[in-house]
Amino acid sequence: MNWKEYEEQVFVELRRRYPGATAKRNVTVTGRLSNSSRQIDILVEAQVLDAPIWVVVDAKKRSDPVDVNDVESFISMIADVGGHRGILVSSSGYTRAAQRRAHGEVNQDIELDVLTLDELKHLQGTSAIPFSGSHGVLLEAPFGWVIDARRRQQFVACMYQRGYDLENAARAKEWMYFNFWSKDVAAPSLDGLLTLQGHALKDANIEYLLGVERADARTIIRLANVTSYPTPEYTGFIEFDDFIFFVVLFTTPEMSKRNLRKLREVLRSVIPVKVK
DSSP states (O other): OOHHHHHHHHHHHHHHHOTTSEEEEEEEEEOTTTOSEEEEEEEEEEEETTEEEEEEEEEEOSSSOBOHHHHHHHHHHHHHHTOSEEEEEETTOBOHHHHHHHHTOOOTTOEEEEEEHHHHHHOOSSEEOOEETTEEEEEEOOTTEEEEOOOOSSOSEEEEETTOOHHHHHHHTEEEEEEEEEOOSSOSSHHHHHHHHHHHTTTSEEEEEEOOOOSSOEEEEEEEEOTTSSSOEEEEEEEOSSEEEEEEEEEOGGGHHHHHHHHHHHHHHOEEEEOO
């Protein structure tokens, strides 16, 4: 396969992954910082949370794995052209350091992933139907994250950065977990559940943030700063007719802006389902 055929395969796969978006090949953009022409292999123009985003894709066909220098060069290019997300697709794999550099980018306005074409084609764990009793939701992972659907005692499923397991994600202090609340006498509404949970968080500093707009449900985000917790805890709640779905996010303050976007993306996209 030559580089043109490789790029075409990447292009076809991206059109499959972003069916409602516009994808273009070999796009030239004037850099905002460099004021010079920058060539983009593939540019995907999509919508996330009603906001337009640019997904900049670099299809690398070569014999050596992508390394940290390749990732840093790509990050600079994304920033220069005003991109929001970057996908570096390598025909020869990538080093672990390159993946860590991509996932650890501190510019919270840019999200980045590095993967092979096979991983792009067969990426697993990006969608799931977590449930409790008859209540469930159809859930899509935000960009760069995967869903771990293994049920634990404390929660029904969790989610973290691609390339991690739960232990490493917890060590990195960036992960989410999901749970359900069936409306009952103890907490017949979202306000009731917030009050009930507030008793367990009596020593926490709590504030409430705006959720997301949904036609079918009320949402809210609670920020709890608890001295004994390794990070702030953000909990997003969605109140459906007969149950409440909530997502708990742990994130370092340095990555909170980016990860709050992911939490809001989850709150916006979740679809309630009945489980028989």
